[in-house]
Amino acid sequence: MFYREAGDFKTSYRDDQQTFPIPFDRWAVGVLLAFAFLVVPFIINEYWEKSVLLPFLVWSMAALGLNILTGYCGQVSLGTGGFMAVGAYASYKFTTAFPELNLFVIVILSGGVTAFVGILFGLPSLRIKGFYLAVATLAAQFFLVWLFNKVPWFYNYSASGMITAPARTMFGIEITGPSAPSWATYLFCLTVVVLFALVARNLTRGRVGRSWMAIRDMDIAAEIIGVAPLKAKLSAFAISSFYIGVAGALFFSVYLGAAEPTEAFGIDKSFLVLFMIIIGGLGSIMGSFIGAAFITLIPVLFKNIMVGGLGWPTDMVQHLIFMLLGGLIMFFLIVEPHGLAQLWRITKEKLRLWPFPH
Amino acid sequence: MSPAILNTIEVILNGLMAGVMYSLVALGFVLIFKASGIFNYAQGVFALFAALTLVGFQTGQIPFAHVINVVLGTEYHHWGEGLNNFIAIVLTMLVMVGLAWLVERLVLRHLVNQEQIILFMATIGLAFFMEGLGDLMWGANIKVLDIGIPSGGSFWWEDVTKTWAPAESDYYGMYIDVLDVWAAVVAIILVIALTLFSQFTKTGRALRAVADDHQAALTVGISLRTIWVIVWSIAGFVALVAGIMWGAKSGVQFSLSLIALKALPVLILGGFTSIPGAIIGGLIIGVGEKLFEYGIGPLIGGATENWFAYVLALFFLMFRPQGLFGDKIIERV
Numbered sequence: 222m223f224y225r226e227a228g229d230f231k232t233s234y235r236d237d238q239q240t241f242p243i244p245f246d247r248w249a250v251g252v253l254l255a256f257a258f259l260v261v262p263f264i265i266n267e268y269w270e271k272s273v274l275l276p277f278l279v280w281s282m283a284a285l286g287l288n289i290l291t292g293y294c295g296q297v298s299l300g301t302g303g304f305m306a307v308g309a310y311a312s313y314k315f316t317t318a319f320p321e322l323n324l325f326v327i328v329i330l331s332g333g334v335t336a337f338v339g340i341l342f343g344l345p346s347l348r349i350k351g352f353y354l355a356v357a358t359l360a361a362q363f364f365l366v367w368l369f370n371k372v373p374w375f376y377n378y379s380a381s382g383m384i385t386a387p388a389r390t391m392f393g394i395e396i397t398g399p400s401a402p403s404w405a406t407y408l409f410c411l412t413v414v415v416l417f418a419l420v421a422r423n424l425t426r427g428r429v430g431r432s433w434m435a436i437r438d439m440d441i442a443a444e445i446i447g448v449a450p451l452k453a454k455l456s457a458f459a460i461s462s463f464y465i466g467v468a469g470a471l472f473f474s475v476y477l478g479a480a481e482p483t484e485a486f487g488i489d490k491s492f493l494v495l496f497m498i499i500i501g502g503l504g505s506i507m508g509s510f511i512g513a514a515f516i517t518l519i520p521v522l523f524k525n526i527m528v529g530g531l532g533w534p535t536d537m538v539q540h541l542i543f544m545l546l547g548g549l550i551m552f553f554l555i556v557e558p559h560g561l562a563q564l565w566r567i568t569k570e571k572l573r574l575w576p577f578p579h
Numbered sequence: 580m581s582p583a584i585l586n587t588i589e590v591i592l593n594g595l596m597a598g599v600m601y602s603l604v605a606l607g608f609v610l611i612f613k614a615s616g617i618f619n620y621a622q623g624v625f626a627l628f629a630a631l632t633l634v635g636f637q638t639g640q641i642p643f644a645h646v647i648n649v650v651l652g653t654e655y656h657h658w659g660e661g662l663n664n665f666i667a668i669v670l671t672m673l674v675m676v677g678l679a680w681l682v683e684r685l686v687l688r689h690l691v692n693q694e695q696i697i698l699f700m701a702t703i704g705l706a707f708f709m710e711g712l713g714d715l716m717w718g719a720n721i722k723v724l725d726i727g728i729p730s731g732g733s734f735w736w737e738d739v740t741k742t743w744a745p746a747e748s749d750y751y752g753m754y755i756d757v758l759d760v761w762a763a764v765v766a767i768i769l770v771i772a773l774t775l776f777s778q779f780t781k782t783g784r785a786l787r788a789v790a791d792d793h794q795a796a797l798t799v800g801i802s803l804r805t806i807w808v809i810v811w812s813i814a815g816f817v818a819l820v821a822g823i824m825w826g827a828k829s830g831v832q833f834s835l836s837l838i839a840l841k842a843l844p845v846l847i848l849g850g851f852t853s854i855p856g857a858i859i860g861g862l863i864i865g866v867g868e869k870l871f872e873y874g875i876g877p878l879i880g881g882a883t884e885n886w887f888a889y890v891l892a893l894f895f896l897m898f899r900p901q902g903l904f905g906d907k908i909i910e911r912v
Contacts, residue, residue, distance in 0.1 A: 360889035371880035547708030
């Protein structure tokens with residue numbers, strides 16, 4: 222009825238190429254963003270910030286990053302946790318070394334450092350493919366975490382080996398540190414994530430994104446038609462690592478506040494992000510968000526129902542959530558290997574034609 | 580011989596033993612990969628699950644006791660004294676066969692013809708599921724697994740090696756865990772048995788046929804589904820053996836499932852499709868990481884065993900992308 226293109230005439234090339242071509246989409250995204258920016262900050266409280274909104278935003282960012290590499294460029298990576306650690310430690314070193322630096326700049330710089338590390342660990346991808354590459358990225362995961370544990374320079378020689386985010390302000394309002402207000406941390410993360418989601422959306426629609434997808438679909442064929450695998454693969458590694466690094470920086474300095482590498486950036490985090498993009502949808506920007514929402518919110522929901530509602534012990538619920546997560550992943554792979562984003566796409570197709578079947 | 584050389588030999592020997600333990604896990608991977616082209620990430624969790632089940636049967640735990648108690652408000656924990664080792668192992672094996680059947684029935688059957696990477700991710704999901712299930716069934720506490728395999732250092736070997744060093748040096752002999760030697764023996768028996776099975780039995784021949792070509796195997800009347808159940812059962816059996824050995828060595832606990840991650844570089848070195856490759860890859864990784872930790876580890880802060888295997892595998896891949904014994908990868912447009 223209302224979700225359709227009929228009657229929406231595009232009169233310029235610009236109109237035809239805009240990010241959201243369907244007016245209803247534009248409206249929906251606009252309303253959602255307005256709600257997120259203008260309403261949520263006033264009603265947010267500590268619980269919603271710490272256990273729902275911040276994790277969702279941070280993991281969305283990480284999922285975006287991995288989706289660029291795995292979903293768009295087809296290179297499976299199990300090193301996400303390690304790259305997030307790079308972002309976190311870079312942001313820690315920058316904030317402590319340059320206390321005057323703007324937090325936004327720090328986050329970007331941390332992403333840049335991670336991009337560089339990502340290129341280094343992406344080099345083997347020029348020769349190795351598939352699982353072999355997945356195992357090679359495990360080297361990044363374990364080596365990086367080990368490095369941050371063993372080299373005292375990274376954690377400023379603190380006795381506990383932990384890193385703690387010092388309080389930093391932006392426009393006079395604290396963003397990091399224990400006394401930062403909920404709405405400020407939320408708005409900061411939201412701004413970063415929305416900004417980079419838009420960038421990602423347009424990157425993947427452009428020349429770079431097309432070369433990634435060509436490599437993903439068949440790298441030899443892509444090479445023959447003139448896509449340079451070196452450029453495409455390494456740029457995918459760099460940009461993906463940039464996103465993951467930014468996610469790591471946000472995760473540590475805004476969300477956690479303090480971190481210890483083995484615990485916060487272990488291999489389980491790599492798998493978690495991988496699950497997000499599988500469930501959400503490989504090769505879809507929106508899928509990254511849906512997947513992150515799904516994986517971060519389902520445990521919260523079940524915890525509330527089972528621990529809060531039924532009064533079951535936490536450890537048992539923890540195991541049940543594990544089973545559920547595993548079961549859901551298998552279920553989604555069987556029913557819809559392209560994830561929730563594909564279901565949404567099918568729904569959209571149906572809506573366009575509704576009430577007619579064809 | 581000087582103590583330095585003897586120490587190095589000791590490190591190499593222990594590396595070989597550790598390598599055998601890795602190979603035990605890698606073997607399960609290779610079996611499944613050869614027969615169904617699935618890279619089964621859940622193999623490590625299978626080992627954990629098998630060990631948990633075995634301990635459960637041995638000590639007479641009631642499965643899901645925790646859940647039952649919470650939901651019904653009862654206080655059940657054990658149903659008796661437990662079973663003797665042999666019966667417990669047989670029962671565990673039955674459970675693993677049942678599991679193989681369920682996996683084929685509920686998951687694999689629906690994923691035929693999907694890309695390998697999708698199958699790989701499905702097995703990661705399976706691993707999560709089994710991890711939760713194992714903990715829910717038998718409890719998450721660390722358990723001791725003892726089925727009567729001797730363990731501890733070998734005094735005889737210590738005494739023998741002591742005489743090798745010059746009398747004036749205070750060399751006190753080499754340390755070798757008897758359990759590791761047993762594991763090596765078991766691994767050798769297992770490989771011989773598997774080789775004999777696949778060479779000389781009808782089922783074994785069918786397995787190799789499926790490994791060579793699914794479609795051709797189907798056309799000569801081999802049931803793929805039966806073969807898959809058999810393969811996953813065998814992998815379950817290998818997982819049981821690995822679970823017993825690792826469980827006896829370091830207790831049955833969650834970290835047991837992480838040995839799957841250690842088996843990955845072993846597979847890469849040896850190649851996914853070669854049983855001898857799994858063994859030799861395991862030995863190379865075992866010796867390599869022990870020697871590196873012994874020689875270079877102290878210089879850079881130790882605990883290098885966490886990552887050395889992966890980096891070693893990475894360097895191997897640079898020169899031989901298909902592993903040492905893997906089939907050559909041919910790509911066509």
